[in-house]
Amino acid sequence: MKFTINVDTGGTFTDGLFVLGDQIEGVKVDTTPHDLTVGFTHCLEEGARRLGFETPKDLLRETGTIRLSTTIARNTMTQGTGPKLGLIVSKGLEDSFYEEIVRAPLETILSKDMIGGIEEEIDSSGKVIRDVNEEDVIEAVRSLLMRGARSIVVSLSNSYVNPVHEGRVKEIIEREYPKYYLGGIPVFLSSEITIRPDGGLRANTALLNAYFHPDSAKYLRKAEANLRREGYRNPLLIVGSNGGVSRVTKTRAIDLYNSGPVAALMGAGSISKQYGIVNVIALDVGGTSTRMGLIAKGTPISNPEPEVFGIPISFPIMEMTDIGMGSSSVAKVDPDSNTVKVGLESASAVCYGSGGVEPTALDADIVLGYIDPDYFLGGRKKLNKEGAWKSIKERIADPLKLGVEEASLEIRERLTNMWAEEIQRAMKEKGHDLRDFVLFSFGGAGGLYCCGVGASLGVSRIYTFPYGSIFNAFGASNLDILHVEERLHKLVLQSGPDEYLTNFKAFNGIVEDMQRPVLRNMSGEGYGPENVIFDLELEMSDGKKLFSAVIRSPSLFLQREEDVKAICDAFTKEYAEARGTAAIPEGGIEVSTFRLKGTVPLPHCEFSTHEPVAESPGKALRGERAVYWKKEGFKRAKVYEHKLLECGNVCVGPAIIEAEDTTYLIPEGRKYTIDKYLNGMIEEV
Numbered sequence: 001m002k003f004t005i006n007v008d009t010g011g012t013f014t015d016g017l018f019v020l021g022d023q024i025e026g027v028k029v030d031t032t033p034h035d036l037t038v039g040f041t042h043c044l045e046e047g048a049r050r051l052g053f054e055t056p057k058d059l060l061r062e063t064g065t066i067r068l069s070t071t072i073a074r075n076t077m078t079q080g081t082g083p084k085l086g087l088i089v090s091k092g093l094e095d096s097f098y099e100e101i102v103r104a105p106l107e108t109i110l111s112k113d114m115i116g117g118i119e120e121e122i123d124s125s126g127k128v129i130r131d132v133n134e135e136d137v138i139e140a141v142r143s144l145l146m147r148g149a150r151s152i153v154v155s156l157s158n159s160y161v162n163p164v165h166e167g168r169v170k171e172i173i174e175r176e177y178p179k180y181y182l183g184g185i186p187v188f189l190s191s192e193i194t195i196r197p198d199g200g201l202r203a204n205t206a207l208l209n210a211y212f213h214p215d216s217a218k219y220l221r222k223a224e225a226n227l228r229r230e231g232y233r234n235p236l237l238i239v240g241s242n243g244g245v246s247r248v249t250k251t252r253a254i255d256l257y258n259s260g261p262v263a264a265l266m267g268a269g270s271i272s273k274q275y276g277i278v279n280v281i282a283l284d285v286g287g288t289s290t291r292m293g294l295i296a297k298g299t300p301i302s303n304p305e306p307e308v309f310g311i312p313i314s315f316p317i318m319e320m321t322d323i324g325m326g327s328s329s330v331a332k333v334d335p336d337s338n339t340v341k342v343g344l345e346s347a348s349a350v351c352y353g354s355g356g357v358e359p360t361a362l363d364a365d366i367v368l369g370y371i372d373p374d375y376f377l378g379g380r381k382k383l384n385k386e387g388a389w390k391s392i393k394e395r396i397a398d399p400l401k402l403g404v405e406e407a408s409l410e411i412r413e414r415l416t417n418m419w420a421e422e423i424q425r426a427m428k429e430k431g432h433d434l435r436d437f438v439l440f441s442f443g444g445a446g447g448l449y450c451c452g453v454g455a456s457l458g459v460s461r462i463y464t465f466p467y468g469s470i471f472n473a474f475g476a477s478n479l480d481i482l483h484v485e486e487r488l489h490k491l492v493l494q495s496g497p498d499e500y501l502t503n504f505k506a507f508n509g510i511v512e513d514m515q516r517p518v519l520r521n522m523s524g525e526g527y528g529p530e531n532v533i534f535d536l537e538l539e540m541s542d543g544k545k546l547f548s549a550v551i552r553s554p555s556l557f558l559q560r561e562e563d564v565k566a567i568c569d570a571f572t573k574e575y576a577e578a579r580g581t582a583a584i585p586e587g588g589i590e591v592s593t594f595r596l597k598g599t600v601p602l603p604h605c606e607f608s609t610h611e612p613v614a615e616s617p618g619k620a621l622r623g624e625r626a627v628y629w630k631k632e633g634f635k636r637a638k639v640y641e642h643k644l645l646e647c648g649n650v651c652v653g654p655a656i657i658e659a660e661d662t663t664y665l666i667p668e669g670r671k672y673t674i675d676k677y678l679n680g681m682i683e684e685v
Contacts, residue, residue, distance in 0.1 A: 003063040006068075009036050015473040044060075067477065068238055072215055073216060077308070082211035082214065086116065088137070088154045089115060089157075091136070113147060134172055155202055155206050160194075193252065194315050242316065244480055244484075257317065267475025274606075290325065290419055294430065340407070342411060367389050373385045396410070409631070434457055438460070439457070441462055441463070485596045490590060504557075515534070533600070534556055538553055540589060554567065571585070622641050629654060640658070650671050
């Protein structure tokens with residue numbers, strides 16, 4: 001058995017989880033924005049030190065798997081460091097591209113003068129009507145390069161049906177600007193990224209992939225090269241937005257968007273299976289943002305057409321969406337309503353003493369006594385409570401004629417209510433009933449805010465986790481190698497009562513066609529067909545398109561009518577629940593999209609079980625301190641050390657539970673119980 005190393009490069013911290021059986025060590029170091037590989041190396045160094053190795057090289061000799069999730073794609077977008085792009089479209093679309101096709105705020109990555117059109121035509125059936133005009137391609141590329149393009153994206157009409165013209169354009173560009181010259185031009189095709197038909201969404205997806213590519217490639221190649229120099233010989237595995245990992249050479253830049261949050265959602269999914277919980281709200285409260293995801297009927301929810309910074313794309317992503325600001329968000333007084341406003345702007349908290357002047361939610365937590373300024377990060381960082389108090393007084397409390405503690409509480413309650421409202425809105429849009437869900441809370445500030453959010457939502461149970469502040473890294477530790485293939489193909493499975501598809505070859509041929517590239521990719525990962533586990537998902541609808549759903553096919557191939565009927569029965573069940581009728585779906589049942597997932601299992605981080613010791617948490621009691629509770633003023637709260645709590649211990653609120661990397665706030669009327677996995681469960685007393 002060898003170690004697995006799981007690292008998440010976040011915006012503020014780089015987190016690591018080092019696992020060997022029951023030996024688990026969590027690490028948190030500063031992210032290094034000037035060069036993310038430096039923080040990655042520091043994480044390995046700190047992990048090696050804590051595990052008793054003299055150098056990272058010694059640790060890497062005993063390591064079999066390294067998984068990495070990263071915010072590099074998000075950083076590229078927020079910092080505007082991607083290349084200037086040029087886009088080639090079918091002639092006639094270049095002038096109306098923004099108005100008629102894209103329908104999105106693309107100006108941040110593609111200016112309107114960077115679109116060129118070429119003569120070519122493929123009809124909606126995939127038939128070539130007019131061949132590519134080679135001179136058009138050469139002239140369009142030359143013009144785009146003269147205007148500063150550093151990468152070219154090609155998105156032609158109907159290329160989702162027949163990509164031959166996009167491929168031909170790429171051949172021409174690479175012939176004119178070969179890679180072995182310094183002037184070689186990166187070329188990205190929409191048909192290489194997505195199979196979806198919407199032309200605007202295809203172009204958006206390909207453009208974002210091209211924009212993310214240089215920064216992502218530079219970081220990941222350097223990170224892997226550094227590992228090679230230290231003697232690590234296995235591939236570095238990258239967390240993708242599909243909920244799996246793959247080696248650097250098999251990862252596209254667009255796969256990296258929301259890489260860390262996706263890892264967290266998948267981690268929540270693995271824990272929910274362990275508990276047998278099928279409906280979960282996964283809440284990640286970080287410093288700069290707060291995200292939520294859903295697990296419904298045991299499956300993490302994905303979105304086939306998500307938005308990336310307001311830009312709609314056609315690329316399925318496990319859905320962990322931003323719902324607002326985090327603990328480093330700035331609080332101000334809204335002059336119109338004369339109330340506290342917490343905006344999207346984030347800053348270094350005043351209490352850090354590093355130059356911040358505007359109060360944040362973290363400063364409010366310090367003032368209210370929820371965080372011990374001498375025990376932040378286990379005492380490695382001292383916080384300035386006086387500075388936080390003064391900032392809130394001058395900028396919030398005095399203008400609103402409130403006490404400093406009242407103003408601090410207003411900041412917290414404003415944040416809590418905003419998150420709860422966003423969660424309620426998202427749940428309503430998806431048709432879910434909050435009463436059916438439990439709350440999993442994690443992230444550095446998840447323990448401080450989960451009870452407030454849970455109370456606003458009316459959630460009866462909340463779970464927290466020992467590795468909650470490094471939950472992205474924990475989530476990565478539970479991911480397997482995954483490659484996915486999709487095909488658009490309309491196939492009617494049921495046309496009427498007892499009238500099922502009989503042409504099994506049509507169905508099976510599509511699946512076999514998808515298997516080949518998956519097995520080829522797995523061979524590149526070093527695994528043969530005997531290692532690969534296949535799973536087939538079908539995007540299905542009734543014949544009149546009144547209802548659609550993604551169904552996990554009970555069988556990979558169709559051998560008999562019972563196999564077809566099993567798929568249709570699964571869809572009919574979803575249809576009946578959604579439509580409130582047991583009738584056969586109107587117009588029959590059809591498949592529109594086939595999605596084949598190939599997985600190779602890797603070692604996972606699993607919670608070991610423990611026997612209950614005692615309800616009394618006396619061994620973990622560190623004392624008491626005054627905390628400001630609602631409008632009632634200060635109350636004494638017992639303070640417990642998290643690492644000393646044992647299975648069966650119950651901490652009754654008001655209580656504060658302190659760990660080196662996070663704090664849990666348990667209000668009066670709630671209790672915090674350590675369960676057999678050493679996770680914390682919060683319920684009403």
